[in-house]
Amino acid sequence: xxxxxxxxxxxxxxxxxxxxxxxxxxxxxxxxxxxxxxxxxxxxxxxxxxxxxxxxxxxxxxxxxxxxxx
Numbered sequence: 001x002x003x004x005x006x007x008x009x010x011x012x013x014x015x016x017x018x019x020x021x022x023x024x025x026x027x028x029x030x031x032x033x034x035x036x037x038x039x040x041x042x043x044x045x046x047x048x049x050x051x052x053x054x055x056x057x058x059x060x061x062x063x064x065x066x067x068x069x070x
Contacts, residue, residue, distance in 0.1 A: 023029040 023033050
């Protein structure tokens with residue numbers, strides 16, 4: 001159903017508030033927030049590990065190139 005644009009902002013604001021309330025007060029919403037936080041922490045640790053591995057890999061490649069050029 002088409003609503004006038006003036007009312008769409010109010011509808012969006014109302015829905016956004018409902019969603020915010022769900023994540024703040026509903027037990028399932030709170031569990032989803034906790035899960036999201038855990039996933040964020042896992043992804044950050046994974047990103048750090050990947051960077052460490054890539055750094056070592058590139059360092060080894062550079063050392064091999066230097067050894068080959070001698």
